[in-house]
Amino acid sequence: MGSYYDIDSILTDSQKVPCTFELSVPGLGYLSGNAGGDMKQGTRCELPLWLAEMLAVSLGNSAPITLDIPDALSQRVLNALKASPRSVDLRGQAPHFYRLGTRILDLFEDEEIVDVLTESFKKRAAEIADHAYNPRGALGEGADFLQGIDESERELFRAAHSSAKAMREWMGEMKKK
Known part of the structure; x- marks a missing residue:
């Protein structure tokens, strides 16, 4: 991982990666194209690497998403x-x-x-x-x-x-x- 101001690190972290939501989340449906709706359990979508990583490792075994290989x-x-x-x-x-x-x-x-x-x-x-x-x-x-x-x-x-x-x-x- 590069420094905070390294543009290449920023661009890498913004790369979209596939994920699967492991639980339903109210109000996040817009991430999968469901404006105003909920993110349903089992929904696959692409998130920026920085966000997907945080959600995939944030709570250990009860993480809200599973990160897949891009x-x-x-x-x-x-x-x-x-x-x-x-x-x-x-x-x-x-x-x-x-x-x-x-x-x-x-x-x-x-x-x-x-x-x-x-x-x-x-x-x-x-x-x-x-x-x-x-x-x-x-x-x-x-x-x-x-x-x-x-x-x-x-x-x-x-x-x-x-x-x-x-x-x-x-x-x-x-x-x-």
Whole structure:
């Protein structure tokens, strides 16, 4: 979890996640599209992660909601990442995909998600670094891949790109000496 003023943490916490209400709550029907009505027990809806987390862990075993794994981390997405991490548009799943995964793993113990996210990040990081060091690749066949990277990967790309640029400049200065 980032600092209070970290915009990426704020945006991650605002990501909608699926939940199921475990009890009826008067006056909350508007959350599921039932304006002015009650939230009935068993109703599924999506709430921002920050609110869903508070409601899911607030009272222990008698929490008003059950939090479910978001679609961005569904078995379908995990299987696609296992098969070919490069082919998955993570940005389309969630702009802050890895941060969302980290936050969800704070709430769920799921070794498969840990393993898949770790391996995917490693494989995608190598690809991102390659595109950052080779600008021609980022403009050509790598353009589609780079459009689908999440915000953490974009930070990685910017860092790798600026370090490659600084290295080229330093090498140019060394040749002049």
